[in-house]
Amino acid sequence: MKIEELSKKNGAIPEQARSKFEELQNNLGLHFTNKNVLYNAFTHSSYVNEHRRKQYEDNERLEFLGDAVLELTVSKFLFLKFPKMTEGQLTKLRAAIVCEPALVIFANELKFGEFVLLGKGEENTGGRERPALLADCFEAFVGALYLDQGLETVVGFLGKVVFPKVELGMFSDVMDFKSQLQELVQQTSSGSLQYAIVKENGPAHKRTFVSQVILNDVVISEGHGKSKKEAEQKAAQIAIHTLTNKKD
Structure with a gap:
């Protein structure tokens, strides 16, 4: 089957929905050549079940494709971004x-829930806010974008929506920056590396911490977190960036 023939069943999307999808494309700065593939990405199975005579196609196949595209693009980004990470760390x-x-966070940030085509039953039970539906929709959109415009455009999209969050420490709870920093320091110098909690703010039930990374008695970074561990990890992440840039 040719790409342009995919999702041709969705050619009869209601005009009101077409207008919303134009709004979505404008918001994203992405304009699909094959609009049917875009419609398909946001068509839930409940909508298909309630419109059987019009023979719509749901987004489950695109979700399958998008899942694989995400795995590949995220894997490449992490491989290049974190050269010191082990296979196990990268996988985690x-x-x-x-x-x-x-994926729900990404979908909500883009307000994908507002654009999903739902059946009345799913709509009435809060389907637009259901985590599984939103995550599936994000994967389906990635699959649709890949089919319509290729891998480079997908990487560009993720570079605006996903990758910056990784760099800002959104997933710091699964990233051991302290171990990476220790390895970096050992490779570049024989200096002494220390961490110091220099400030605690807020009430006991909502306390935040500030940690400093000290290399050879010099403060090279500072990190904030809701726990001492998180603050140290954030400080280590910033220190890695600082030392790597100096090395370059």
Whole structure:
């Protein structure tokens, strides 16, 4: 089957929905050549079941494809971004990025729930906010984008929506930056590496911490977190960035 023939069943999308999808494309700065593939990505099975005479196609096949595309693109990004990470660390981090809770965050940020075509039953039971539905929709959109515009465009899209969050430490709870920093310091110098909690803020039930990384008695970074461990990990992440840039 040719790509342009995919999702041709969705050619009869209601005009009101077509307008919303134009809004979505404008919001994303992405314009599909094959609009039917885009419609397909947001067509839930409940909508198909309630419109059988119009022979719509749901987004489950695109979800399957998008899952594989996400695995590949995220894997390449992590491989290049974190050269010191072991296979096990990379696998753990990738799993955190492509898991349902993370995909729901990405989908909500883009307001994907507003654009899903749902059956009345699913609509009335809060389907637009259901985590599994939103995660599936994000995967289906990635699959649709890949089919319509190729891998490079997908990478560009993820570079705006997903990858910056990794760099900002959204997944720091599964990334051992302290071990990476220790290895980096050992490779570049024989200096003494220390961590110091220099500040605690807020009430006991909502306390935040500030940690510093000290190399050879010089403070090279500072990190904030809801726990001492998180603050140290954030500080280590910033220190890695600082030392790597100096090396370059």
